[in-house]
Amino acid sequence: MEYFEEEEYSNSKFDMKVWYKIFSYMKPFKRNVIFGIFAAIVLGAIDTIYPLINKYAIDEIIETQSLEKLPYFIAFYVFIMITIGFMVFGFIINAGQVQQKLSFALRKDAFKKLHELPFSYYDRTPVGWIMARMTSDSRNLSDILSWGLIDLSWGMLMMTGIIIVMFIINLKLALITLSVLPILIGLSIYFKKKILKAYRKIRKENSKITGAFNEGIMGAKTTKTLVLEEQNFNDFDHLTSKMKRHSIRAAMFAGLYFPSILFIATVVTSLVIYYGGIDVSTNVISYSVLYLFIAYIGSFFEPIMQLANILARFQQAQASAERIITLIEQEPEILDSPEVIEKYGDAINFKKENWEELVGAVEFENVTFKYSKGETVLANFNLKVEAGHSVALVGHTGAGKSTIVNLICRFYEPTSGRILIDGSNYKNRSIGWLHDNLGYVLQSPHLFSGTILENIRYGRPDATLEEVIEAAKLVEADNFITKFKEGYETEVGEGGARLSVGEKQLISFARALLADPKILILDEATSSVDTKTEKSIQRAIKIVLEGRTSFVIAHRLSTITSSNRILVLENGIIEESGTHAELIKLEKRYFKLYTNQFKSKVIEDSKNG
């Protein structure tokens, strides 16, 4: 789990462009938006009319002492009852759908974009950042654009309605009542901002506490062995105390907010009682007017608080909108040219009928590669590999091994120079074509939730069970798979959590073998597994590499010695290149690298012997 922190507020003022883009997402379900707003407006109108009906009852029935008009009153009421029932239903169902459909659409587009972006994007963007865009941001945004927007229409209409009715009924009392409106709104916005800010701090502290729990649990053994319990607890206490302080502070703002609004409303009611009361006692107005104004003051609270809430959240939502739009509009740096897409299809829709068969000859022609930051990793790099040959890449971290591999995979493209596959620049073919013929076995194997069978089949969904088992047998994975009660139907858990590292590795070999790629990339793991699994892995590697062009970031001597060519890399330059025997003969870097391990004893022994 990653705990990701970031700025929650947009720096810029209202940004029309961003909102326009978001609104255009709502076009396909504008019916929901319109119906939702319609229902909200009707409800707002009813909230305005409802006290009027009661006033009617007082004036026309109670005051006239005649029940004659009671049926009208009941009829009115039944009508309102039914309308409210339906409109509340319509309000919720439409607002909810806007929310659901909008976040669905945003997620869908963002997810698609994520799969078009090149690998370099993932190098500089933490997974947590992406996850936050896809979850909390899309939720935030769709919340405010559905419930928020529709609540806003309700509140606005109700307030306007009430104000109009007030002025029509009694100017003096209307002016008295409305005199506090600016104070109410100002106070509301002030408090809402303070409260939101305080909650943001709480959330931040909270994620730190979650992180600390995570650390406490994950690091339990280390903490015990280093006897750091007290020290860790003190650090933790520091966090929770801070959390407590922030929470109480937030509670203070929230605790001041409602009572102060309530107090202001009561003062206004008192004023209405006084001035209205005098008019009633002198028969200028009926006491039903007094009732009406007091009822209206009561229903003023909610829309004002809603309004303040929406306005305060708006800024936050704009930040969410900006970030999502940035993601969706991110330009992939590596993209096939329109002509290529025309002929071979894009990353999602392949036109396999036009694909040339990939044989597997790979050539680097004067390839230079710089990262966007500017540091040059490869300069004028040349390499020619025949189809079916295996190349072992050897060298320190940062020597350029991963870069070469990433370039072959077209996760990155050369800054200058060309990479040829079967004699033609790979940019003239589609990325899909290359990747469909490519296999990649990672240092830390990544499995997907699902069964072992599904995972092995990942690269070739149409493979039969027999083919899957055959592949698993070849890499010696069948042994442990059949030991599980469910065999090939065993669930691997999230990210393959229920399997050991060695088991995951063997499954990823089977996966690669079944996909039968023409070019295979293997990033050998250094993590230590037990000797038996190690032997299985070594044999699996041999089988997987057989008969295909392969590039191996190698650590195992057995892999290295059996490859057709060994490249010893240093700072992006091929220092030595050749077969094992040739390089030993050189007695330079490679020789040193692999004699080192036995410096202390064996060499002396064997040389003396």
Add this chain to the structure above:
Amino acid sequence: MNRINQFFKWMKGNKKYYLFAALLLISLQYFRTLTPLFIQHTIDSVILGKESNLPIFIKNMMEADTVTKQLFLVAVIYSLFALMRVTIMFIRRMINAFYTERIAYNMRNTLYKKLQDLSFSYHSHAETGDLIQRCTTDVETYRVFIGEQLIEILRLVFLISFSIMQMSRMSNEMTMISLLITPIIFTASFVYFLKVKKIFKRVEEAEAKMTTTLQESITGIRVVKAFAKEKFEIEKFDKHSKKYLKEDFNLLKIMAVYWGGTDFIIFIQYCLTLTIGIYYTVNGALDPGQFIAFLSYVGMIVWPMRQLGRIVGDFGKTTVALDRLDEIMLKESEHDGDSTNTPKITGFVEFENVGFQFDDDDVPLLKDISFKVNRGESLAIVGKTGSGKSTLINLMIRLLDNQKGSIKFDGVDIKDINKKHLRRNVGIIMQEPFLYSRTLYENIRIMNKDAHEEKVFKAASIASLHNDIKGFEGGYETMVGERGVTLSGGQKQRVAIARMLLDDKPVVIFDDSLSAVDTETDIQIRTALKDHWNNTTMFIITHRITTAMEADKIIVLDKGEIVEMGNHESLLRDDGIYAQLWDIQTNVEYDFMKLDKGVE
């Protein structure tokens, strides 16, 4: 009874505040039901000259000779009354926040402490995600329950009761009529929220599945791209996203029906009360002001009824959360009843017929292990995975306790040594060490916060780490862990070595702690360490036979027993497992040497 205890045990020390806040809350509800009476008083008593329903003492304050004066007094008293009400309201909220946060704070700290003190075997079986869930979500559930829900129930019950009381002072029949439909409102709400839980769960599950798909696809983007499976992933995500949309829509539909339906029922009650109220008022059984007050009181009953049903229907969550927390809290701490002895440990270690077996296992992991290691000596332990090497180490620092035989440090059985003292003296460098989310500098200094910069740099140099660190953009100030850079396995191991170097321990254990470091660096570090720790007793667990061969003593474990003991030469001569392992591991290298010689 147990349930009640369970509810209140986390409130320790806060009960009196809780009680006080509850009393304030109850009085507030009473005050709230007085407010419609001010209006009633104005209309009925001041204007129409009829009965006022306000309590006498308030009524008396508003006596005056003219209507205008009376109205003025009503306005002033009403405002002052409101001021008192909101002040109490604020105080109650603050007290509420104060104890709620204090309870949450105590819970978090207690849980954290407990988690650290739970035994190693507990942790090796525990699922991190689940534990974190308990410590965060379940604590939050209880916090909300104590701070909001329980209070809310109290509030609603008293608001409804006081409203009924006020109403019945005006008209008993009207009160009965105003309560006619309320049981239906409560029941509808209660049953609905009881039922809807299942649907909620389905929505949550669908959402979790979608999130998992998303997360896996992003973390595995390399695999996705390399297999050209973008389309497959997009379709998979689309499927889960649609499923979530569908489940969420189902929930939405019944939510809409619930809110729309209950609003409808609530307005039936309004209609009923008003119609009959009008009838009574026209008849003269009710005064107009009272009629208007009834309008308010109906609202103070029907809406709270719905809310009450909702909360009660939603109750189960808290009991589940508390049960889950109890599962952690009732586990025994590994320091309960630990010895307080802190004898001096110099590094002389003896194992006498040590045996160990997990309770739920029928095969012992270690049998009859005996050996001695003198101060400053090194002992290598070799064996296959599962041969018992790690268990042996875990016994030495009492992460596990041996059932048979005894382990002695300088002649004292470790069961008579305080665990923390023992661990302070016996350092262990693990294969997969954990780094804390702090800077690299702080991580290295973690056991010795006063260590000087030069000492830290020196330790890092010995561990061949200094240059790596200098290569980071932030140098020693680079953050590691959750929020910082991800170090490679080898780098983590070297940090673990460096941090051990800053603390002088008589015994140091290497648990395959250089496995992820390349061979060249491995040798470099080991050579440097040998100089630094020449007086330290060292235990070395390793897969690399070339590492083991340099130890003063080597033991070979197989299926929990010592099958060979000696030094490199003698073990090779014995031609047992050690010699076999030696052959396997150096096989290729021997070929390589032959090749090498051939070239020469």
